[in-house]
């Protein structure tokens with residue numbers, strides 16, 4: 001059955017080109033993950049806050065290497081894009097910024113992030129989220145980006161609002177965490193024009 005609309009983003013738009021590195025104002029960048037980041041990812045997932053909100057832990061550096069391989073492969077599959085938030089001078093990973101669940105027909109994706117404990121508190125996360133959203137909406141062709149956080153995660157709500165993701169309501173009992181079901185606050189940014 002033929003579609004009556006064109007896809008918002010043609011299939012093949014990403015697979016044929018490399019994943020870009022993006023500048024984050026204030027001394028950081030978003031770059032593709034490297035296998036050599038596996039130690040930092042393992043360390044990040046020892047943090048209780050990352051475990052709490054991302055409901056995973058990494059039991060070994062080998063396991064983190066496997067995740068990074070999946071994150072790298074998702075670009076060519078056009079299913080997701082995963083970036084390390086990195087120090088612009090040293091390239092050292094400071095956090096993660098991902099656009100997941102790509103739907104190229106509707107031009108939608110979901111934003112997710114964490115920062116390593118030592119890199120928190122300096123406003124890098126909202127600037128990185130805004131930079132990635134700007135690229136996705138203004139250059140990559142996405143139409144709408146969603147972001148969800150537990151209503152108990154106030155820091156994430158601040159990041160969302162500072163990155164331009166307006167609140168759209170609460171999805172009740174929408175995500176299972178270690179302590180039970182959480183209501184999830186939905187935010188979104190929609191391309192203007």
Ligand SMILES: CC(C)(COP(=O)(O)OP(=O)(O)OC[C@H]1O[C@@H](n2cnc3c(N)ncnc32)[C@H](O)[C@@H]1OP(=O)(O)O)[C@@H](O)C(=O)NCCC(=O)NCCS
Nearest residue numbers: 049050053113114115120121122123125149154155156158
């Ligand atoms: C959420 C997270 C990515 C934010 O990164 P960050 O570096 O702390 O971000 P910022 O320093 O820019 O702070 C963001 C805002 O949250 C506020 N904030 C930070 N921690 C907070 C807390 N525990 N409670 C309430 N507000 C908090 C800050 O004051 C700031 O608000 P302001 O700019 O209005 O002053 C980081 O805390 C983190 O990695 N947490 C664990 C994983 C996680 O929650 N991921 C998101 C899942 S949806």
